[in-house]
Amino acid sequence: HSYDRGESGVRDTADVLDANDLGFAGIARSPEEAAAAATYDVNGITFAHLSFTYGLNGFRLPADKGYLVDLIDVDLIATRAAQARAGGADVVIVSMHWGSEYVATPNSSQNALAAELRTDPNIDLIVGHHSHVVQPIDPGDGTGSGVVVFGLGNFLSNQSAECCLRSTQDGVIVEVRFEERRDGTFGVADGCITPTWVDRSDYTILPAFGSERLAPSDSVERTSEVVGRLGAYKPGFPRFRPTCRPS
Secondary structure, eight states, rough: TTTTTTTHHHHHHHHHHHTTTEEEEEEEBSHHHHHOEEEEEETTTHHHHHHHHOOOOTTTOOOOGGGBBBBOHHHHHHHHHHHHHTOSSSSEEEEEEEOOTOOOOOOOHHHHHHHHTTTTTOOOEEEEEOOSEEEEEEOHHHHHHHOOEEEESSOOOOTTTTOGGGGGGGGEEEEEEEEEEETEEEEEEEEEEEEEETTTTTTEESSSSSSSOHHHHHHHHHHHHGGGGSSSSSSSSSEEOOOOOOO
């Protein structure tokens, strides 16, 4: 929906995010801004964030203003990831707006893109969204690289029961811990999840634990099961825990 209100919508959105000291990725007001990844410092480690979408809700970008929204293109993603790394990023995270709506299983396009991008040495983690339901985490090849979070579900949504599955109220917060390797690069060491559920009566986000109001048990169980379908919880490296609750 980045371009639903045209160029002015993109620019206004970026201006509002800037005014509130919030970073953003995937939209830009100039070619220079598009080429510069959003970066964040966490414990002295520089994280770069890139974001790409499969489409624009039926709209088309002007031929001379493709920088306004980053569309999925493997070559462009590789270029931007390499630029982010060359610019000093220790970790590069790529968000992907992809998948089939209301389907928890990654589709063939997602799988093909994931297979191609996860081998890029400049991409450390892929995080997807768009399907409106939670999708699995693929822990990768056992090296801490190639980890794909296929879909975060809906964190905040006003999709009503009249239109959509109950699972569209499900979301998941994924916490990922990176560790530095001997060669100075970083990889995913492990992670955990916090299932969430949006109460449509007042749009409160209810977590699985740690709050007076908690997500319903069927939502927590559904999210936990979906996340683990590709082996995220199985013994190996990296391994994700089905809850971030302190032990």
